[in-house]
Amino acid sequence: MRWPDRLAGVIGALLLLAVLVPMGLMLWSLLEQGAGVISVDFLLDDPRQAGRAGGIAALLVSTGWILAVCLLVAAPMGLGCALYLSEQVPAGTRRAQWLGGTLDMLAAVPSIVYGLFGYQFFAISLGLGFSILSGGLALALMVLPLMIRSAEQALRAVPFSYRQAGEALSISRWGWVRRILIPQAAPGIAVGIILSIGRALAETAVLLFTAGYVLRRPDSLLDSGRALSVHIYDLAMNVPGGMPRAAATGLVLVAILVILNLLVRRWLHPAQGAWQ
Amino acid sequence: MITISSRFHADSLLTWLLRLTGAAAVLVLGGIIAVLLIQSAPFMLEHGSALWRNDWQPGQARYGMAAMIAGSIVVSVLALVIAGPVAVLLAAWLRYFAPSVRRPVLTLVELMAGIPSVVYGLWGMLVLVPWINRLAPPGASWLAASLVLALMILPLALLVTDTALGQLPARYLQAGQALSLSRVGMLRRVLLPQAGPAIVSGLVLQFGRALGETMAVLMVAGNVVRWPTSLFDPVRTLTANIAVEMAYATGDHRVALFASGLLLLLVTAVLLALSWRLRGERHEMA
Numbered sequence: 001m002r003w004p005d006r007l008a009g010v011i012g013a014l015l016l017l018a019v020l021v022p023m024g025l026m027l028w029s030l031l032e033q034g035a036g037v038i039s040v041d042f043l044l045d046d047p048r049q050a051g052r053a054g055g056i057a058a059l060l061v062s063t064g065w066i067l068a069v070c071l072l073v074a075a076p077m078g079l080g081c082a083l084y085l086s087e088q089v090p091a092g093t094r095r096a097q098w099l100g101g102t103l104d105m106l107a108a109v110p111s112i113v114y115g116l117f118g119y120q121f122f123a124i125s126l127g128l129g130f131s132i133l134s135g136g137l138a139l140a141l142m143v144l145p146l147m148i149r150s151a152e153q154a155l156r157a158v159p160f161s162y163r164q165a166g167e168a169l170s171i172s173r174w175g176w177v178r179r180i181l182i183p184q185a186a187p188g189i190a191v192g193i194i195l196s197i198g199r200a201l202a203e204t205a206v207l208l209f210t211a212g213y214v215l216r217r218p219d220s221l222l223d224s225g226r227a228l229s230v231h232i233y234d235l236a237m238n239v240p241g242g243m244p245r246a247a248a249t250g251l252v253l254v255a256i257l258v259i260l261n262l263l264v265r266r267w268l269h270p271a272q273g274a275w276q
Numbered sequence: 277m278i279t280i281s282s283r284f285h286a287d288s289l290l291t292w293l294l295r296l297t298g299a300a301a302v303l304v305l306g307g308i309i310a311v312l313l314i315q316s317a318p319f320m321l322e323h324g325s326a327l328w329r330n331d332w333q334p335g336q337a338r339y340g341m342a343a344m345i346a347g348s349i350v351v352s353v354l355a356l357v358i359a360g361p362v363a364v365l366l367a368a369w370l371r372y373f374a375p376s377v378r379r380p381v382l383t384l385v386e387l388m389a390g391i392p393s394v395v396y397g398l399w400g401m402l403v404l405v406p407w408i409n410r411l412a413p414p415g416a417s418w419l420a421a422s423l424v425l426a427l428m429i430l431p432l433a434l435l436v437t438d439t440a441l442g443q444l445p446a447r448y449l450q451a452g453q454a455l456s457l458s459r460v461g462m463l464r465r466v467l468l469p470q471a472g473p474a475i476v477s478g479l480v481l482q483f484g485r486a487l488g489e490t491m492a493v494l495m496v497a498g499n500v501v502r503w504p505t506s507l508f509d510p511v512r513t514l515t516a517n518i519a520v521e522m523a524y525a526t527g528d529h530r531v532a533l534f535a536s537g538l539l540l541l542l543v544t545a546v547l548l549a550l551s552w553r554l555r556g557e558r559h560e561m562a
Binding site for chain 1: 286287289290291293294295296297298300301302304305307308311312315362365366369370373374377381384385386387388390391392393394395396397398399401402403427430458459460461463481484485487488489490491494495515518519522523533534537540541544545547548552
């Protein structure tokens with residue numbers, strides 16, 4: 001081996017350390033602060049004293065509702081748009097390019113801008129106020145491009161010969177979509193949904209001014225509810241002495257996300273680009 | 277007859293339903309642009325130029341955002357300067373020097389990409405800010421924000437670079453080996469230049485992500501409205517400004533925040549167009 005190659009080997013290993021060490025420190029600092037707090041009671045108790053004491057049960061409930069609203073909107077819309085892209089828009093046409101460009105732009109819009117839009121449109125113009133519904137809807141728009149792209153990828157992966165066989169049997173379009181295309185693409189679509197859940201759980205800025213940060217358990221979809229991510233932010237920044245529980249909540253959130261990630265890997269090794 | 281006509285109904289219904297969902301995606305983007313424009317247009321027409329001044333005092337009806345625009349830019353540029361080279365070199369190293377560790381490292385990096393930005397921010401508050409504070413108080417600073425952002429954009433920057441290198445034809449490598457070039461020489465003269473546009477295109481998108489990031493920056497940047505002069509001074513970015521002040525802003529103040537949202541959207545669009553341009557295509561990017 002020549003000396004430049006050897007040097008490169010050393011530099012590469014150092015760079016790898018430069019990434020691994022901060023990640024290790026992240027995990028270690030979360031554990032150091034939060035591990036002592038985590039227990040079964042932490043998951044089952046409601047927060048007290050603005051979150052300084054108690055657990056995160058109310059937040060799990062709020063997060064669950066926000067996520068449910070988000071998926072109920074994003075999954076059908078995403079699947080519909082993906083079907084439109086794969087079935088009715090021939091690749092390479094102007095329409096495909098415009099729609100693709102629109103999706104890229106939607107994916108690139110900063111989340112705080114989705115927050116501003118959701119606040120103005122859902123909370124104020126539609127009169128939904130700071131509520132689970134506003135938050136879930138704004139979040140649905142944010143995860144929509146990811147949902148569409150991954151469902152589209154799954155639909156396009158269905159072999160062309162199936163379509164030919166279907167056409168040879170003169171199956172109707174609806175029959176083809178319902179009985180062959182969607183069942184065949186189902187694992188890929190499920191992966192898209194799980195990826196969207198992960199993205200939605202990780203999001204904070206969209207929810208600050210849509211779902212709000214009321215700590216109570218929500219009674220209805222029109223109540224404000226605080227998501228886990230918003231709780232982490234609020235405890236860390238605005239509540240003196242909230243750091244241990246912020247870190248513990250962070251650990252819970254990261255654990256959920258890691259489990260989702262493993263689920264995706266298990267279910268179907270994501271095709272290249274699924275992480276985008 | 278009945279089956280045929282009902283089939284026709286189901287099919288045409290499906291066609292229209294799908295068209296509708298396709299239109300919905302366009303409507304969402306149009307709606308976001310429209311809402312931001314409607315909210316901020318009257319104000320911008322009246323005192324648009326005042327937004328570029330350096331005097332943000334909403335209490336006295338002064339809405340010059342220059343300091344925060346500068347804050348956003350310097351924080352993101354430094355983050356990219358730190359993360360970009362690390363991501364590119366590390367991706368190249370994993371692919372051409374240490375293929376055996378590539379898979380596990382990429383798996384870890386994909387996990388990193390999914391970690392919420394508030395958790396990166398928390399890490400910054402727990403680890404980085406105290407360290408920088410020991411070096412030069414107060415700790416919450418431009419440097420802290422850039423370091424947190426750098427770690428945040430690194431995973432996707434690395435994955436994009438890895439994909440770009442993976443798309444190079446294998447014959448480049450074979451030709452290089454036949455000429456018995458050193459691997460570093462191959463990388464420097466052939467592989468990186470060939471994959472360059474795709475890599476830079478990916479980095480441009482990550483720069484956009486850094487500019488648009490709110491939470492992680494908000495938690496470690498200190499959020500003082502001030503022209504950034506030193507790495508150790510607190511700064512406030514446009515995004516953090518929206519998050520901090522939206523809760524109580526009214527009237528023109530609120531409108532100014534919407535105007536800053538519009539500015540963010542505009543910059544994102546320009547960066548996206550630039551990234552397409554570099555790739556030499558109009559679409560196929562996420």
